Amino acid sequence: MDEVPYEVSGTEKVRNLEEDLTREINELRNEVEENELVHGITRPVCTVQLPKDPLHFRRERQLVINRALEVCEAKPIISQGELMKEEVDICLRSDYTPQSIPLLLHQYFVDRIQQLVHLKHLHLLRWSRFHEHSSTIESLYDEFQDRLGYAV
Incomplete structure (x- = not known):
């Protein structure tokens, strides 16, 4: 044109x-x-x-x-064999490399910390509810402190 x-x-x-x-x-x-x-x-x-x-x-x-x-260009021709070879190469590569292990560990511990924070929050809510309706709070307080120490 x-x-x-x-x-x-x-x-x-x-x-x-x-x-x-x-x-x-x-x-x-x-x-x-x-x-x-x-x-x-x-x-x-x-x-x-x-x-x-x-x-x-x-x-x-x-x-x-x-x-x-303006007219778009034609899409490049993709060889199905090259595509399959690339997929095989990707499958043969290991997910765990010296570069990826720190990131994977970091992600694991970030997820685990979120779970622990949620667990601690639920435990505190349950304890406060139990505390409102129980007269044995004094005898179980040491156990509560021990369990809270395990969660943290």
Whole structure:
């Protein structure tokens, strides 16, 4: 598509529409300026922005057309044999290497710490419930401390 030159405003109809747009924008600007002079406003109090010039819209059309003319490249051909060989190589590699063992151990202990924290929390909740409804708290307090020491 690079060898096909495309002019955005090449047709007579588009040029006439751009001229009409330029005229309407100029009329709108003149009207706004007149209202500013009559009412003594330094800046227009309006949430609607003034339209840009026709060159802005021409550039927008050019960008849209260029995007529409872009074509994706074809996907590369993948050999099924190479893919299978790569999968076999991956399967033959060990998951446990000197580089991966520290990370695996770290992940194991992080998970284990989370479990222990959860266990300790549940144990404290159960003990507080038991403490509210039991009169034997004094005799079992040493056992509670021992179990709490094992959880930590």
